[in-house]
Amino acid sequence: MESLRDCDEGEESTESTESLQLIKQAVEGSGGGKFMAKAIFRALQGNWVLNRTIKSNISTYPSGSLVGTARFDPRRPTAEGFAAEYLYVEDGDFKTDTGMQFRATRRYVYRYAEAGDKLSVWFVKTDNETVDYLFHELKMICPHPADGEESSSIPAHGVDEHDPRQPVPPKDRIWKATSHHLCIDDTYDPEYEFAFRDVEVPKWSVGYHVRGPHKDYWIGSVFTR
Template sequence: MELSDFLGDWDLTRTISHADGTHAQFSGQAVFTPQSPGLLYCETGVLVLPGGYTMQAERRYRWHAEAGGIAVSFEDGRPFHRFDLATPRAAHWCDPDSYTVDYDFSDWPAWRAQWQVRGPRKDYVMHSAFTRA
């Protein structure tokens, strides 16, 4: 697998499980498009928060190949995290919060990402599932 394998449209579902027992749900699309030097990742969809409040949600990242792995940056170019395709795990520290992600490509082309987020005001696990659109 390589970076270009992600090109195109993906259906995306996400569950965000908070430590207090509440959950949020996201349903939408993720699209990888070419943007030098790699790919632009854009997800759009509907986020349903605990209590039923619904809102449109969007996020963007830049993905590019880097020494046998993939480097992910925020849309403005600031580094976010890097993972190796053989052991797809990464961490990001955003003081005072820590973020760790485990990617699972074992059912490729379906794949998953699980984020664990911890901090003074954050404590949740986010499961995202991607399938070809």
């Protein structure tokens, strides 16, 4: 007789397969060309090695470093208007500059919307799964070709560097993105870099300054395969 555990595992496997198919359809659909947020969203899926550095300018918030893992788990979109969604889960060991060490975890939800080609990051409620509210939405910055470089991906007349609807960049090009988040009196200013190798992203990073009446620190995270 099939056990309840077997049923649960089968349902999880089916949902994971269906979610992957939804993402594949969203980022490889037949309509139009490949947009940058689509390409980046697709490349995030799976497991990453995470290295993070925190530099604080105030004594009440510790400086230190974290080494751990992060993963982007595909799941069905949990709100209308989004074509695909990941639950982001990170886990690692944080060590302060003063020698204290403890386990640290964090969760977000990453969403992709076809309308406007938008990638956004959302906070998660205490149940570790349900979306709470918007953290920030990435604003893509189109890279310029290197001196002497010609690229069919970038029109000769130039592009709007803030237009996210640009083709996938040439091999080994770095795309950047910025954003902003205001939390009461505290500001967060994320800056992303995605290092493309063909259509894959083997390395990416995000760093942001946090400033407020009682906060002044910088967080830099590097993700590698």
